[in-house]
Amino acid sequence: MTGTTTMAQQAPAEKNPLLQQYQTAFKVPPFASILPEHFMPAFEEGMKAQQQRIAAIVNQRSVPTFQNTIAALESSGAPLRNVSTVFFNLTSAHTSPELEAISRQMAPRMAQHSDDIYLNAGLFARVKQVYDRQAQQRLTAEQKRLLEKTYKAFVRSGANLDAAKQNNMREINKELSLLTVRFGQNLLAETNSYELIIDKQEDLAGLPPSLVTAAAASAKEAGMEGKWRFTLHNASVMPFLQYSQQRALREKMYKAYTNRCNNGDERDNKEIVARLATLRADRAALLGYASHADFVLEENMAKTPAQANELLNRLWNAALPVAQQEAAEMQQVMDREGKHEQLEAWDWFYYADKVRKEKYNYDAEALRPYFQLENVQEGIFAVAGKLYGITFSPLKDIPVYQQDVMAYEVKEANGQHIGIIYMDFFPRSSKRGGAWMTSYRKQATDKSGRIAPVVSIVCNFTKPTATGPALLTPDEVETFFHEFGHALHGLLSNVKYETLSGTSVPRDFVELPSQIMEHWAFEPQVLQLYAKHYRTGALIPAEMVEKMKAASKFNQGFATVEYLAASLLDMHYHTIKAGQPIDPLVFEKQQMDQLGLISQIAPRYRSTYFQHIFSGGYSAGYYSYIWSEVLDSDAFAAFKETGDIFDPATARSFRKNVLEKGGTAEPMDLYKAFRTRAPEVKFLLKNRGLDSN
Known part of the structure; x- marks a missing residue:
């Protein structure tokens, strides 16, 4: 890798696709042309370009203004952001040993680069002058917001500290950057390394056919045809814990899952x-x-x-x-x-399923045939269309970073281009666990008009098999709606500055657009749009929907x-x-x-x-999901109160006051502009079945 990188650094910039204007449809990254050896020189060039632009800001003789200082600083990092977005998205969704090595090498470099900006005394002096004199300038509300965020970013990065404390800050940031990378890489390696191999038919007792088929396919891919392979990826471990009748195997899987990176080896965190x-x-x-x-x-x-x-x-x-x-x-x-056993943690999923079936005659596995991935996707598109009048068209000839990834163009009802969305659904060893939404290009506005965003949804859903399509669990359906809500936040953004765009909002507000989408997933009239049996095309029976609704508060x-x-x-x-x-x-x-x-x-x-x-950006922020749930439960109640979950006026208000505004105002102000009051916690308690009524 070192030799390759050196050669790449010596290669002329015009041969590095990351350093050129993308000549692709919708100017998305030309993934097929981007090789690992392109990243280091592109990072170097991006940092160098930003350093030069910042030096020009600092050295100019003009009186500091919003335009020549704040706006100039905002645009200074464009080349580096271009490289970073591609690189860090790939290290999450489609990594490799080469990319992981670069990540470890670049983490402290990027931390140093950031510190060189925010601890630049001359630059901070100009930013502070603009901040202190803002009343004398004719700034828009969005410009004031960007100015405030920029000034605070410097102060919160240590710009007011003395030299000794700033040096201490630099060392801390450098070490933090490397440790967060190591944590994530250890977890990915640990999750990928574990496998439970079953070679006896009786050890499959209780497991649904779909899981058994997937485990057989997994074993075959691993060179163990005739056996069954289960892993710690959620699509494998969670249904195993829910359905396996072999208590000892449930215990083994559960302990492997809950002791990840806690085994005293090189991956211990x-x-x-x-x-x-x-x-x-x-x-x-x-x-x-x-x-x-x-x-x-x-x-x-x-x-x-x-x-x-x-x-x-x-x-x-x-x-x-x-x-x-x-x-x-x-x-x-x-x-x-009559087994004379005490309930343990590895029994919970299994016996919760038994109680659920006993109390509600409800079997989540029986719903899978009605949740074919492609149908769920069409249902999500339909919901977005009904709410916001937008459409989604598949793109066949557009670069993707992995063969399973699909791309869609998003348009307004009048045909106006909004942006591009990638969808990456299935687990692989190069992808970290979980589900997330990310951006390859954020929405902003320049002299030519609106810069269209490029966003991506990354999940780890149950894969299709040789004999059938991908059939989702209700939890996976909900996850799809959730991440799609994040995507709408990025796609429908309509702001001027990238720093304030789309999902660039506080952690405890960013989950509002995602979590409110979950509320539509299992509404009866929405199920009518997509919940069709993958073989017969029959709509999900009404009694099944009622059972699902009745059981929705179970195990809360x-x-x-x-x-x-x-x-x-x-x-x-x-x-x-x-x-x-x-x-x-x-x-x-x-x-x-x-x-x-x-x-x-x-x-x-x-x-x-x-x-x-510890490596995902939610430190002191994991509470935000439940904080946002107060908001989303209250916000969806606004739709329900109209008697129409697709009420046009309510949808327009949510789009205008929340989805389009990004971080251009205080979140509570945005929410109140939509709801005309502060949110109430009673709707969350009711939804979770935790109210006393």
């Missing part, structure tokens, strides 16, 4: 977790904050850890008794079976408690004081014991694989 938490606390103290959480939440809707914890604890007190009752019901089923004690446990663990990690040593396993146990978490439930993410907070 405990020391990384401890160091990340400590470094973040140290950095916050340098900047004058009580904790990392205080630093982060200052810019979020919650504003303080106390306010975030107030909501989390209120919900915890409502949810824990429900979870305890759920555990008691499962124990009763186990007792009736568990779902809420495991989520809240992770959210509170995140907040505890990030409210430690500077210099406080951490032993992750001891720390985690202490926090869960104090909460009273029952032994049959683990936090949704344990410390060593809590990717959201």
